[in-house]
Every structure is written in structure tokens, then in C-alpha cells.
Amino acid sequence: MRRITPLQLDRVTRAVGRGDADERAARARVAALSTIEHPGVCVPLDVVREDDAVVVCSPRVAGTPLAEAGRTADLGAWVWLVAGLAEALAALHARGLAHGDVAPGNVVVGTRPVLVDLVGPALGRERGTPGFAAPERAAGGAPSAPGDVHALGAVALAAAGPELRTEAEAWMAPLLDPDPDVRPSAGAVGRGILGCAAPVRWRPAAATDGSAVAPAARTVTDPRAWHWRLRRRPLRLVAVAALAVGAAGWAVWGPPLGEPTSSAGAERAVPAAASSLPDPGAAARALTGERVDAVAAGDGEALVALTVPGSAAWATAAREARLLEDVELRGLTVGVGPATIVETGGGTAVVEVAYGLSAHVRAGPGGARTEVPAERQEVRLALEWSGERWRVVEVSAAP
Structure with missing residues (x-):
């Protein structure tokens, strides 16, 4: 050999x-x-x-890995990044090829943005990076040009600083359409984005204050793949420990509640301010239910999809997604109570949510079983509008 x-x-x-x-x-x-x-x-x-x-x-490509770079606050630099990546993807797609895992970890920003890691994603063992992979790709579909365009949109949003969220969300919304047939081509994106602002070369530096684009981004690999199994084995005990402290909900606060409260007929305590966006209070309640459903089903991709790529909540969800395969939560249900809108405006919102988790059984490696009592949790969710739905940016204790 x-x-x-x-x-x-x-x-x-x-x-x-x-x-x-x-x-x-x-x-x-x-x-x-x-x-x-x-x-x-x-x-x-x-x-x-x-x-x-x-x-x-x-x-070796000289430059700063996008995953480690701080987000840009300059619109021209953001346009330069998006246009450069779109042009590179257009060159791939013109040859009938697709990348399959366009994510911050596979982009290096030097004299221009460069796509790297072009072999592994195409061999059928990977499903892209949670939070960036298109829905059809994350579900196990083959790499495709529309899937790359969706991932480009997610990467662009992750690289945009708070100052650019409004422009970034508006321009990237067509790329993030759940229907791959209606997404624009990479070539069209590269040409069209120039109408947003004149491109200016971005010279990013590695972030040192926790504001990196996506420091915890990791490719999801088919669990049958040999290198995935080798990498995951040391995490089994870590997974049990992490989920033992209550990863089913957003966090663990408050005394045991007994049976969870019913979500039927729950009302928001504070009405939302007038806005053209969907009600963030209702969204927070729905996101809470979806999170618990994803954890109960062991669906890491669904878990990550509830968060804003590159955010603190996204990094936590990405870690939890890698742990879920080792733990099964049996009999877990949730009842979501009222949601209180604390503040809203400019595509962001802060909402407090109360909910109850049912008693359930946590089954870990080697047949280990733990009885988990019912409990009540109250959290404050910071949300951002992604162009298609509200997603979670950060989770903290309700005061």
C-alpha cells in the first residue's frame, strides 16, 4: 500500500x-x-x-479562515465577499459540479475569497454544515447548484455584522428560499449583488472577542462513515453528561412543575408592537416547542435550524446536535405557556417564554437509564428575523 x-x-x-x-x-x-x-x-x-x-x-491558501474572522460592518466589504464566492460557485456550476458544503469553515479570505475542501463533500459521506446546508442537502440529498446557492446565502448572513443585518437579510432572502427551483443561480447572484454597493476588498482579522463568524461550525457526516465513528466515540460520555443537565429545554431554571402546562389557548402577556413581520411572541413559543421536539426525536439538523448561523445559540445547538446520537429521551413532551415580548424592532426581538417539560427517561450508551423528573423552565430568547422566519440568537435566564 x-x-x-x-x-x-x-x-x-x-x-x-x-x-x-x-x-x-x-x-x-x-x-x-x-x-x-x-x-x-x-x-x-x-x-x-x-x-x-x-x-x-x-x-495552502493564504488568508484568514472565514469561520475565525470577525463579522464585517462594511457593506462594500460584504458585497466583495458575496460576489467573490458567487463567482467561484458559478465557475464550478458551469462545469456541472457542485461544492456540497459551502460554509465559513470552507472559505479562506485573502486577496479574494477562496472556496476550499472540494472533494470530501462530493463523495457521499457528508451532509453539509448545520445552519448552512440547504434543507434538501441536510436531509441527505446530493450536492447541487441550488444547494450551494442556499449555503452561500447563509454564509453571507453569518458574515454580516449587526449594522448590515437589514441589507443582508433583504438581499439573501431569495437565496434562502426553501424551494430550490426558485433560487437564483450563482452567476445571477454575483452580478446582482453589485447593485447593493460597490465592492471593497475585505481584510479580516481573526476575532479574539467571541464575535467570529462561525467558530464552532462542523460538517455533519453520514454516521455510517468510518471517520465519523472514530471521531465520535470519545464523545459518548460527554454526550450523556451534557444532556444530563437538561439540554432538552433551552436551559434549566425554576422548581419542578409536575405535569407540563397545556399550550392550548396560551396568550402573550404583552402585545407585539405594530410590525410587518410575524409575531415574535408566537414565534418564540413555536421555537420552544420545535426545539424540544427536535431533541426528543434526536434530530440535530432540525435543532440547529432554529438558530441564527454563527450566533451563540447556533454554536450551542451545533454542539448538542453532535451529541444527540448517543442519547435517547423517551417520553419527553413540552407544554408551552405564555410568551412576553420584552422589546422588538428592526428585525430583532427579545421574548420571555415559560414552559414545562414532562417526566421522561434518558437512555445513554450501554443501556444506562436515568429517570428525569418533570420541570418548569423560564427563559429569555433573543430573536432575529432571517428573511424567512424568526430564529434564536441567544438564550439567557429570565430575570
Whole structure:
């Protein structure tokens, strides 16, 4: 069996599979990518084997990983990022290829934005990055041009600072349409976004204050994939411990409630201010129910989809999504009570929600079972309007 060559400083490597079949697929993908000549596409150099692992070697791209960069507050810099990524995707799509995992972790911002990691997402073992993957991709669909466009929209929103949320949400709404047939092409995005502002090169620095675009973003891999299983085993006990402290709800506060309150006929304590956006109080109640349903079903993708990409709530949900496969919550239900709108305006809202979780059984690895009593929780949710729905930015204790 051939061995991988010594690591060179001008190259980066990534294991994308194992065995002869994966090697053939990776080599075919690299051959197809080699026909692309675009500075925004990092074309791999070679595929080698290290024991049974299939390893892709790619040139090292100078710049700042977008996942680690602070969000931009400059509209021209944001347009420069979106236009550059759209042009790179258009070059891929023109050859009948798709990236499959457009996410902050796969973008490097240097003299221009560059897409990296173009082999692994195409081999059928991955489902994209939660919070960025299109709905059809996250559900297990194959990489596609419309899926890449949806992911581009999510990346663009994550990279926009609070000062740009209104413009970013308005311009990215068509890209985030749940129907892939109505999303614009990457080429159309690259041309159209120039009508928002004149592009200005962005020179990001790595964020050091917790405001990075998406520091915790991780690709979701098919659980049958060999490298996913190897990576997940050490997390099993961590998963049990994390969910043992009440990850079913937004947090654990308040005394046990007995049976959860019924959500039927619940009213908001404070009416929403006049707005063209859907009622954030009703949205907060719905989001609470959807979160508990996702946890009870072990659906990590649904869990992450409730949050704003790159936010504190998103990072927490992404970690929880990776833990859910090791724990099953049996008999968990939720009853959502009143929601109080604390403040709202400009596409953001703060809402307090009270709800009750039923008594349930937590089943962990090795058949371990824990009886979890019913409990009451009250939280304050910071929400943002994404262009299609309210999503959670941050969760804190209700005062």
C-alpha cells in the first residue's frame, strides 16, 4: 500500500474516505476539478493513500479562515465577499459540479475569497454544515447548484455584522428560499449583488472577542462513515453528561412543575408592537416547542435550524446536535405557556417564554437509564428575523 508523502508547508491534507472505491471516486473528482481555472476555487493537487485512508492534498491558501474572522460592518466589504464566492460557485456550476458544503469553515479570505475542501463533500459521506446546508442537502440529498446557492446565502448572513443585518437579510432572502427551483443561480447572484454597493476588498482579522463568524461550525457526516465513528466515540460520555443537565429545554431554571402546562389557548402577556413581520411572541413559543421536539426525536439538523448561523445559540445547538446520537429521551413532551415580548424592532426581538417539560427517561450508551423528573423552565430568547422566519440568537435566564 502506498504511503502519504511527507507533509509540505505549501500543502494541506484531508482524509476523505478509505479503500479503493473511495480512492477512485476522489481521483475522479480531482480530475473534474482540474478543468476549472478560477482564482476563487482551490483545486486539489493529488490524492494519496495512508494505509487504508484516502487523503487529498491541496495547495495552502493564504488568508484568514472565514469561520475565525470577525463579522464585517462594511457593506462594500460584504458585497466583495458575496460576489467573490458567487463567482467561484458559478465557475464550478458551469462545469456541472457542485461544492456540497459551502460554509465559513470552507472559505479562506485573502486577496479574494477562496472556496476550499472540494472533494470530501462530493463523495457521499457528508451532509453539509448545520445552519448552512440547504434543507434538501441536510436531509441527505446530493450536492447541487441550488444547494450551494442556499449555503452561500447563509454564509453571507453569518458574515454580516449587526449594522448590515437589514441589507443582508433583504438581499439573501431569495437565496434562502426553501424551494430550490426558485433560487437564483450563482452567476445571477454575483452580478446582482453589485447593485447593493460597490465592492471593497475585505481584510479580516481573526476575532479574539467571541464575535467570529462561525467558530464552532462542523460538517455533519453520514454516521455510517468510518471517520465519523472514530471521531465520535470519545464523545459518548460527554454526550450523556451534557444532556444530563437538561439540554432538552433551552436551559434549566425554576422548581419542578409536575405535569407540563397545556399550550392550548396560551396568550402573550404583552402585545407585539405594530410590525410587518410575524409575531415574535408566537414565534418564540413555536421555537420552544420545535426545539424540544427536535431533541426528543434526536434530530440535530432540525435543532440547529432554529438558530441564527454563527450566533451563540447556533454554536450551542451545533454542539448538542453532535451529541444527540448517543442519547435517547423517551417520553419527553413540552407544554408551552405564555410568551412576553420584552422589546422588538428592526428585525430583532427579545421574548420571555415559560414552559414545562414532562417526566421522561434518558437512555445513554450501554443501556444506562436515568429517570428525569418533570420541570418548569423560564427563559429569555433573543430573536432575529432571517428573511424567512424568526430564529434564536441567544438564550439567557429570565430575570
